[in-house]
Amino acid sequence: MKIKNNIITLSLTGFFSLNSGLAYSDLYLGAKTGKTWLDLNACQNSVISCKDNSSSFGLFLGNTFNHYLSLEAGYDYIGNFTSYNFNHDNIQAITLAAKLSQTITNNTKFYTKIGGAFVDFGSINDDRSYLGAVGFEYSTNENWDIRLEYQKLFDISNNQTTTGSNTVTLGVSYKFNKPEYSKKSLVNQQENIEQNIMPEVEPIKNIFESKVSGTLFEIDSAELKPEALYILDDIMSIMTKYPQAKIIIIGHTDSTGSEDYNKILSEKRAQSVAQALMRKGLDPRRYFAEGLGMSQPIASNDTPEGRQLNRRVEIVIPSFEY
DSSP states (O other): OEEOOEEEEEEOSSOOOOSSOOOOOSEEEEEEEEEEEEOGGGTTTOOSOOBOEEEEEEEEEEEEOSSSEEEEEEEEEEEEEBOSSOSSEEEEEEEEEEEEEEESSSSEEEEEEEEEEEEEETTTEEEEEEEEEEEEEEEOSSSEEEEEEEEEEEEEEOSSOEEEEEEEEEEEEEESSOOSOOHHHHHHHHHHHHHHSOTTSOOOOOSSOOOOOGGGSOTTOOOOOGGGTHHHHHHHHHHHHOTTOOEEEEEOOOSSSOHHHHHHHHHHHHHHHHHHHHHTTOOGGGEEEEEOTTSSOSSOTTSHHHHHHHSEEEEEEOOEEO
16 A cells, blocks of 8 residues: 655744754774874883884774664774883784764764773783773765774783773774665655656645644744644654654745845754654654755745745655555
């Protein structure tokens, strides 16, 4: 059975920050480079020249399970170090860690990693260590991410010296699977839907429509008031019932202000709804958000009532099979 397009409209008086959601992918591969320094005890008993910092690099492979959780394995060349108890020893590690992420903005997230490492400490001994890391990740586009990370190996030993390593790296990663719903794919899907609908069958639109009074939103603001958020529960009930459903979120403004300002404001309006839905459990891979500014009014901007109608966000659920 096919579900036809549903359009959900929120009429706003000016509400909402940043444009479309972070792109997510199942499998990713990356590289990083930076600097490592050992804990202070690595050199405290040394009577010869001690080198407890080194350049480092690494490779990592990860799999994203959902918006919050990934599993990441890696190879780290931690560096080459010199002390009384180890002479020009290379430290390398194979790591495995759970990566927990929290979205900060549309393109930026904070993450922590908790796991373990198998450490090769020169030619004397292999060791195991707990691993912890924190970092920030920025999505430049649907495929590429940049990350800044601090990583700690807590306990590495060569039978003579026990120390820990601290590594700061800058890395880049490539996501192999493009987001299922990019802007282009959504447009193509809409075109295919229109071509496949029989002429005598009128598409079902506005089967669920909500309109929020303008008094529920501050003028020229990008923030939904709490009273308006209950409407999103209806949207989430659809998305929960049909996990294959996707949504397109489109922000609009009236003609007050410049064209550029209204374009930015409409993007913020769309993203405000998207962020609210994500807080209710929507997977960011299931939506696309954009702002069209004042380019598509549904009423006259010559009256206060018309301008209020034009300050809106539309949520479109493209047709899908179930």
